[in-house]
Amino acid sequence: MLSLPSQLLLRNRELFDTGRWAIVNPSDTAIFAELGSxxxxxxxxxxxxxAMHAIAPEMHLFxxxxxxxxxxxxFDGVVIYMPKAKQHLDMLLANMAHLIKPNSLLMVVGENKGGIKSVAxxxxxxxxxxNKLDSAKHCGLITCTVETVPxxxxxxxxxVVRSYDVNALALKIYSLPGVFGHKQFDPGTQLLLQQFAQPEELRKMRGKLYDFACGTGVIGSYFKKANPKLKVTMSDISALAVFCSEQTLALNELEADVVASDGMQEIHQHFEHIVSNPPFHDGLKNEYGITQAFIKHAYAKGNRGSRLTMVANRFLPYPEHIEKTFFKYSVLCQTNKFCVYQGLK
Known part of the structure; x- marks a missing residue:
């Protein structure tokens, strides 16, 4: 079934009958088939x-x-699906306003609980x-006519570039709105990296290290700076996160592979070390399946003797999945909010 914002768009499908349109960050890809090619x-x-590039590669960009x-x-018009962060929307609006013709429509669709009422x-x-063009299904569709194109x-x-002291190593971190860790050093990530604070232990690490859901790139960059001999791969599903991680590496004069990937689907190598502060949100909803799948794939992509080390909120149901999947399971540390888990293959 289509998401509620997509259902609201379908109520206004006549808008898309003429002109050249773009849809930005749709919550479901079926909307393209419903509205036209x-x-x-x-x-x-x-x-x-x-998913869409496989069907119509010339019509989809990442x-x-x-x-x-x-x-x-x-474009004659653009529809943006409301993102979680308001600053992310500001950035998207500025980008899309540059891509439309003068006197064309810039539109935002989203759920009331996601903040659509403040978009005007x-x-x-x-x-x-x-103008609020339509409102139904606890969603709104807001339009604006852009006279002068930037x-x-x-x-x-x-x-934004921030400097952090990570276990006595100085790192510059680049972040953008909409990326986890924007303008902050996440406390869960701090706790995770504190488990790797001993320089002599870091220097002993060998082989390949993988930073899953890399965000701003702080985890992968820390390990690469602490031990340049490590071959580091970082991945994220978000183009913004990939961009941030690339900028973070450049700011610290480091080299690593940064890959856009849905989970670990685009990761085609095996690792000795897998380290992550994985996501548990998909938009506005909690989504545990992403990390549960990651734990399973981390085992498959680990060499014999490899370690998975991850941090998560204590309430999240991950320990049983690590314990069932890996040969050995341990809790490295915990606070009143976070736990750092490790699995040994």
């Missing part, structure tokens, strides 16, 4: 991009930011004739 998909999530060169002719104020920066868009204007 002339709509371009602009994706910052690799799973939705991969990127942290989108340019005129990528899309070709400017954000749209005021980009145009006029702001001449450019620079994603770098939204990037």
């Amino acid at each position: 002339n709509i371009m998909g602009l994706h910052q999530q690799f799973d939705s991009y991969k 990127s942290a930011a989108f340019s005129r060169e990528q899309i070709g002719e400017a 104020k954000q749209l005021e920066k980009f145009g006029h004739l702001i 001449p450019s868009f620079d994603i770098g204007a939204y990037g």
Whole structure:
């Protein structure tokens, strides 16, 4: 079944009968088949991009930011699915306003609980004739007419660089709105890395290390800086996270492989060390299946004797999955909020 925002879009399908349209970060890919084949998909999530690219590769793009060169002719209208972070929406609105024709529509669709009612104020920066076009199914569809198209868009204007002391190692971390760890050193990640604070132990680590759901790239970058001999691979489903991790590596003059991947589907090698602060949200909902699948795949992608080390909120149901999957299971440390788990293959 289509998501509620997509169902609201279908109530207004006549909008898409004329002109060239784009849909940004759809919550479900079935919306493209429902609305027609002339709509371009602009994706910052690799799973939705991969699914649609397999069907119509010329009509779908995956990127942290989108340019005129990528899309070709400017759009007559764009619909953005409401992201979780308001600053992320500001960034998307600025990007999309640059990609449409003068006097075209910039639209946002989303659920009431996701903050759609406050979108009108954000749209005021980009145009006029702001209107709630439709409201149903606990969702809203807000439109804005953009008279003057911004001449450019620079994603770098939204990037933030912070310096952190990580176990006595200085790291510069690049972050963007919508990426886990934006403007902060997450306390769960701090606790995880505290388990790897001894320089002599870090230097003993050999082989390949994998940072799953890398976000801003702090975990993979820490290990690479602490032990340059490690071959580090980092992955995330988000194009914004991939971009941030690449920038973080560059800021610290480090080299590692950064891969866009839905889970571990695009990871084709095996590792001695797998380290992660995995996600438990999918949009506004808790989603435990992502990490449960990761634990299973981490075992499959680990060499004999490999270790999975991960941090999670204490209430999350992961210990039993690690214990059932790995040869040995242990709790390295815990606080009143987090636990750091380790599995040995």
